[in-house]
Amino acid sequence: MSAAQPQYRRAILKISGEGFCPPGGFGVHRDPLDRIAGEVADVAALGVQIGVVCGGGNFLRGVNSAQELGMNRSAADYMGMLGTVLNSIALQDALQRRGVEARLQSALAIARIGEPFHRERCLRHFEKGRVVLLAAGTGNPHVTTDSCAAIRGVELEADVLLKGTKVDGVYDDDPAKNPDAKLYDDVTYEQVINGRLRVMDIGAAEMCEQYSLPVVVFNLFEPGTLKRVVQGEHVGTRMGAAG
Numbered sequence: 001m002s003a004a005q006p007q008y009r010r011a012i013l014k015i016s017g018e019g020f021c022p023p024g025g026f027g028v029h030r031d032p033l034d035r036i037a038g039e040v041a042d043v044a045a046l047g048v049q050i051g052v053v054c055g056g057g058n059f060l061r062g063v064n065s066a067q068e069l070g071m072n073r074s075a076a077d078y079m080g081m082l083g084t085v086l087n088s089i090a091l092q093d094a095l096q097r098r099g100v101e102a103r104l105q106s107a108l109a110i111a112r113i114g115e116p117f118h119r120e121r122c123l124r125h126f127e128k129g130r131v132v133l134l135a136a137g138t139g140n141p142h143v144t145t146d147s148c149a150a151i152r153g154v155e156l157e158a159d160v161l162l163k164g165t166k167v168d169g170v171y172d173d174d175p176a177k178n179p180d181a182k183l184y185d186d187v188t189y190e191q192v193i194n195g196r197l198r199v200m201d202i203g204a205a206e207m208c209e210q211y212s213l214p215v216v217v218f219n220l221f222e223p224g225t226l227k228r229v230v231q232g233e234h235v236g237t238r239m240g241a242a243g
């Protein structure tokens, strides 16, 4: 297979909320938004079916807001889910401005903005070459969009979960604090589930392990990396079964 051929037929792409703004920023900013849209468009042009799960941490995370505002945790989580909707609307619009067909499906009912999440309809959009924005996470509090990405990945029978972050992959220490931190090429589900490596929520990693859904953690801020991953280059860190 030539390097230009996509390695995956269908992928769930998880984009952290922090991908939509400059480091430490808040909300959606034009340049990062347009860059992400460009990266997704490039991969869609390869013929890969893509469901995008946007995080909402550039607006708020329920666990933090519940503490800071003295709120009920579930209420704060619903606010967080709405943050993911904001990012999804922005990304849908940015994709459409590039001529990429994109549909928004939401786990919370917001009929004027998108369809309710529906597995069969989502698969139909994929078949028609549309990118689907999977907004509002799972629709349930007390989990994060990592869990949503894992669940949708399994449910929609994706070949891979692509997790875009602000670093190159999974390290043995925090690369922002330790310049000698080592980047792993591969990690096992077990290493993540046992809490030795911070990659994603443990529940999400368990789901990926149970259904043998491979995960690739890559740098969302490094232009072209998403396409390289999809074309099968070993960039970032792969999470899978041992051996």
Ligand code: UDP
Pocket (backbone or CB within 6 Å): 015, 016, 017, 018, 054, 055, 056, 057, 058, 060, 061, 062, 063, 076, 077, 078, 079, 080, 081, 082, 083, 084, 136, 137, 138, 139, 140, 141, 142, 143, 144, 145, 146, 148
């Ligand atoms: N959230 C939730 N249920 C979900 C997905 C998200 O309650 O299924 C809430 C939760 O409060 C979370 C916030 O939405 O903190 C934003 O999502 P996440 O923290 O995953 O965003 P990221 O860190 O990826 O930007």
